[in-house]
Amino acid sequence: MTERNGMEQTPSRKIDPRDIQLPPGYTIDVFAAGLTTPINITFTGKGEMLVADSGITDGNGKVLKLTQQGFTVIADGFNPPLTGITEYQGNIYVAHRRYVTMILPDGTKKDVIEGLPSNGDHHNNRVVFGPDGKMYFGQGTATNSGVVGLDNSWVKEYPFFHEYPGGRITLKGQGFKTSSFLDSFPDRLTTTGAYVPFGIAAYPGKAVDGITRANGSILRANADGSELELVSWGLRNPFRIRFDRYNRLFAANHGIDVRGSRPIANSPDEFQWIRPGFWYGFPDFTGGLPVTSPQFKPEGKPQPTFLLAEHPMQPPRPVATFPAHSAVMGFSFNESPAFGPVGDAYIAEFGANAPVTTGGKQLPRVGHRISRIDMQTGQVHVFALNRSGLPASETHGGGFERPIDAVFDVSGVLYVADFGLFAGKNAIPETGVIWRVTKKA
Helix, strand or coil: CECCCCCCCECCECCCHHHEECCCCEEEEEEEEEECCEEEEEECCCCCEEEEECCCCCCCEEEEEEECCEEEEEEEEECCCEEEEEEECCEEEEEECCEEEEECCCCCEEEEECCCCCCCCCCECCCEECCCCCEEEEECCCCCCCECCCCCHHHHCCCCCCCCCCCCEEECCCCEEEECCCCCCCCCEEEECECCCCCCCCCCCCEECCCCCCCCEEEEECCCCCCCEEEEECCCCEEEEEECCCCCEEEEECCCCECCCCCCCCCCEEEEEECCCCECCCCCEECCEECCCHHHCCCCCCCCCCCECCCCCCCCCCCEEECCCCCEEEEEECCCCCCCCCCCEEEEECCCCCCCCECCCCCCCCCCEEEEECCCCCCEEEEEEECCCCCHHHHCCCCCCCEEEEEECCCCCEEEEECCCEECCEECCCCEEEEEEEECC
16 A cells, blocks of 8 residues: 555554654655565666565565555565565565575576575575675574574474584583473483584584584675675674675674573674675674673673684674664665765664563663664764654554665655564564655755
8 A cells, every 4th residue: 555645544553754753854754554564675777666575474475566556466475584675687586584586577486595594593684786796695693692592492493403603613612501492302401502503512622614604694696596605704693785885895783682591781783894704703792892891791690701712803893883772674875965965874773672682671762763874984873763762652653663674766765664563573464664754855
């Protein structure tokens, strides 16, 4: 359903753009409502708008195209979560769990990459194409912080899955004791090490070889999926990547949560400049700092210690950081002087999954907004935020709920995908919104 007046309601969501505050000179309205988990917006070479439905509500990821009759499904059957879509040379590339699938102009589908290590907490993410004509994409980690534990419900289905590094590492050999929840482990307590399956100990000095299809990595391949190679690793969840006007690659990377066998507090989200061969610190650094720093100690829990006996390199500091649990997502670089500073990044912040990821604490006043990153200084500025400072559902307002993508069209208009409402852990269908932000002439 496409709407223009910005005041229509979906059955279970109030929508009112007047509840969103922007800098002077900008306006926001509702471009479309009634969508289900819109996770990504992209424009084709012909200027057509495509929107991805993650598929988490019905197990069916979809690609939608905006037509004169509204949004129409042009392809479906993708493994949830579908994390992103990109059009390149007339083909549409779909990133979904374990796969990158190409939709040909005649509508047929072809899996060009499969078998990605996406059975855990995080998945393979949206594909982009670089100046070399290759596809690039982020691959998330299996766990929160390197150790499989009680917070990883996927273990029952994939009991041997764990983290896979991008380079050879040596483990310090810590053991993390947790109560077992698998029938194959009858004992009440079991010990799990880093980079090994649940219930397996990792002895001091254990070496783990790196692989190309590493967790927490940036990968690239030819447009047909051939010659897959590792670009960099040591990221936790590089949810979205994009090249800027200077052909530099940047990633929105999620910080570590206060959960699981190795909880870490106050871990910032990162905006990273991705360079080939670099290691970005996971699982022993966050925000460029060691997890052994006092600020990362969770309340009532031990100070985190290093999992790796030696580190591949000193990880780089991020270009910008965001408060813990901001959940930075999709972003775009502004190229229109009429809209704002050219080259700055506008980024969607999804917000916290409290209290699951925050150590039992209630919703922090972070995320649920669009921010602007000054690419000259790394400073982060609030661009669009509900007047309450909270998601709309917390105050019965009509503004942002879960911003997850921010994309400019060729004319310099900014479109924001809002994932929609949740009931507990479940997303509510038909509560997603696409907002439109314009600069007054």
